Amino acid sequence: MQLIPVILSGGSGTRLWPLSRSAFPKQFLPLAGDRSMLLQTMDRLQGVTALAAPIVVCNERHRFLVAEQLQQGAISGADILLEPVGRNTAPALVAAAHAAQQRGGDPVLLVLPADHLIQDVAAFQHALTIAVEAAEAGGLVTFGVVPQRPETGYGYIRTAATDDEAGARAVAAFVEKPDLATAEHYLERGDYYWNSGMFLFRASRYLEELAQHAPQLLAQASSAWEQRREDMDFVRLDATAFSHCPSDSIDYALMEKTAAAVMVPLQAGWSDIGSWSALLDIARRSDEDNVVIGDVITHDTHGSYIRAEERLVATVGVRDHVVVETKDAILVAHRDRVQDVKQIVAQLQAQGRDESDFHRRVFRPWGWFEGIARAERFQVKHIMVKPGARLSLQMHHHRAEHWIVVSGTARVTCGDQSRLLSEDQSTYIPLGTPHRLENPGVIPLELIEVQSGSYLGEDDIVRYEDLYGRSNE
DSSP states (O other), rough: OEEEEEEOOOOOOOGGGTSBOOOOOGGSSSSTTSOHHHHHHHHHHTTTTTTTOOEEEEEGHHHHHHHHHHHHTTOOOOOEEEEOOOHHHHHHHHHHHHHHTTSOOOOOEEETTTEEEOOOOOOHHHHHHHHHHHHHHOEEEEEOOOOOSSSSOOOEEOOOOOOOOOSSSEEEEEEEEOOHHHHHHHHHHHOOEEEEEEEEEEEHHHHHHHHHOHHHHHHHHHHHHHHHHTTTTEEEHHHHHHHHHOOOOIIIIIIITTTEEEEEEOSSOEEOSHHHHHHHSSSSSOSSSEEEESSSSEEEEBBEEEEEEEOOOEEOOOBSSEEESSOOOEEEEEEGGGGHHHHHHHHHTTOOGGGGGGOSSSEEEEEEEEEEEEESSSEEEEEEEEEEEEEEEEEOSSEEEEEEEEOOOOOEEEEEEEEEEOOOEEEEOOOTOOOEEOSSSSEEEEEEEEEESSOOOOTEEEEEEEEOOOOOO
């Protein structure tokens, strides 16, 4: 048997703003440890028998983040499937099933969201062993988390009676998120479990059951796979075919309808890290019942989550609040209202503000840039280019640029001229001139860029040639 992890990495994590943003969402952040949520998802599979390289499904915008994090985690041989548009989990898993079958045989797929936390890895792997046995017998397995409280933020799974408390059991029903009174009733009954969003089944069984219960979805998603194209280390699903897929979750498209659904109970310290209060619940607290991260000073502060990323944060007389500081934004919210952080993100988007999407430091496949100052007709950036990397050959219609090298060596192409710049040297790129920046050295290249012009948006880029296969994104 071959076990292939299928990592779903398409979320935006808006409830964890301002740390999680659409261009760099929570699955790529070290929210509960030193490793990102994506890498922790793979870490908890260490030691599992017959484990193969993962299949990661993500949107095109995050492809280089996924590739870089897999490289950092020394995870080789992964297939990275790019969704041209979001169509929920069921179509994504059709593509993953085809990709798995392309490797040969009829592998078992372990479907894991990239942004969940599991604290008891041994308990998780024990449940996985039970689930594999059920999948090999033809079952479509989901993991039901043993509820610890009457939770209104999760869907539930009701199971059929069984004499084996630890083993797989038939699914009686999937239930939507309840109100508090109903959730309390579920907790008292004992046969309701939180829907974790994790699944396990043979690739062939998933496709067979979809053919019966969601044939149109299967046909469209399969067509997107068949018309795929390879782009560097990525597999691009066909945009036209995939965009015509129904946008359905695996729960709705299949698990609620099939007679083959079974559930394995999971009691392993699971959390979907769906809000700041979830991080408050799982982290170690101080004597004042606070979770404090970064440069924080508190006085008469209790029951709060306080996180400082860049500056000193001080609180006085704060009760049951979440305070999160980043370079360009500060969130202050009552811990009982953190689900409404998404409303702040919606307001930022409606106002066309970059803070909903980007941090001040924006990552690119060649390195990163960070805004330092900005006014009506100029802005200043700090740029880092990785050794051996280079930016696209590009031109701007509305701005000129000055580059000053701080450290490392830069190869600068400007028009038909090419030259090397070292520390403390500078150059000027006139408006409308094709140009390129490259790091030919073995240490990071850092420089200061001063832009001036009538329009300074990131979309004022005409790319003529790009090492990373990007068009004018």
